[in-house]
Amino acid sequence: MARxxxxxxxxxxxxxxxxTLQEGADRHVTPEYRRRAYGRFSRIQETTLMLQGSGSDRDLGSAR
Structure with a gap:
């Protein structure tokens, strides 16, 4: 994927x-994407589960 x-x-x-939002995300975000906030990196999969997953997914790993 090009930068x-x-x-x-x-x-x-x-x-x-x-x-669509999904097409935009597919175009600009790779599965390896990591978000940095407060000096820590979060994997995009954790962020996705927080937004779309079940209630128990809302307090995952580095996404806490």
């Missing part, structure tokens, strides 16, 4: 009405 920047990702997600 993408925040500007391209935001332009796609905010201004391309034909693009």
């Amino acid at each position: 993408t920047g925040i500007e391209a990702a935001l332009n796609d997600l905010l201004f391309d009405r034909a693009l």
Whole structure:
């Protein structure tokens, strides 16, 4: 996958009405993506489970 920047990702997600959120995420985020917050890295899978998973998934590993 080619590298993408925040500007391209935001332009796609905010201004391309034909693009679904899933298509935008597939275009700009790889499965290896890790988010850094508060000096710690979180895996995107943990973030996805927090948003879409069951109640027990809301307090996972580094996503706490």
